[in-house]
Amino acid sequence: MSDKLKDIIKTQNEQQEPGIDHSDNIVQLVGFIIGEEEYAVPILTIQEIIKPISWTRVPQTPEYVLGVFNLRGSVIPLIDLRTKFGLPAKNHNDETRFFVLKQGDEVAGFVIDRLTAAIRIKKTDIGPPPDTIASDESMIDGVGKQAGRILTILKVNKLLERDF
Template identity: 70%
Template structure:
């Protein structure tokens, strides 16, 4: 009896461990377009995604900081990713979204051109960032390969780091 029980428990444990390793193997990302390229960030670093709302300009900041906006009572900075990546600015369209990202206590909204989809990507499909960019400076965490396209995965904490 106790042997049987032990076996059952062992089996369950194995199943659980198996599950965990399976989860570990897959990264869940949210993909979005800025300019011509598709980028992605881990789904857990997203607080929410909202439609564009008005924001207030903050003086003495780089041009990619559009200002601050009110997210249910919190004042949150808004960063234009196009400008951040050195692309020409573009007017907001129907597909423009603000992605509110957080890393620790840091929160900021990022303007993106449009969302693509939620991506489940096995870890093995993610390659390192191209070597041409220096390790400390890069905002790129890695490059995800999918059957028909490549997705650049960004470091959220790097995006949320003040660099002026």
């Protein structure tokens, strides 16, 4: 886990609200920005968050698959979430990060515009996806509401699903 993520988690733990039940009623997520929107995934599905490194383009893959990169001997596909979500591509900057998600045997890297924070949110503050997009095929697991902000919680299994 990167030092920045460890610092975010430490800060989040220090800022916990008194009186909140920190048992299974709390969901721990990592928030990130793509375009103008904030998204989140469960913290335990993140294997690593790193600064961008070089990757190799793979021919005949969808536009949003940038290619593959080598992370300590493992070759991992790299997916640009901006392009996957229908936004125009953007040059990487100092805030751009790659995060590596792992669920079971599935692993992939994703390009995000900016990391926001480790988030602890009550399950009761997470609603279902809007009816217009609620389906098993949707990437949206739910919508979290916290401190005046709304974040879209993504289904990790759908992000990791291979269609290339």
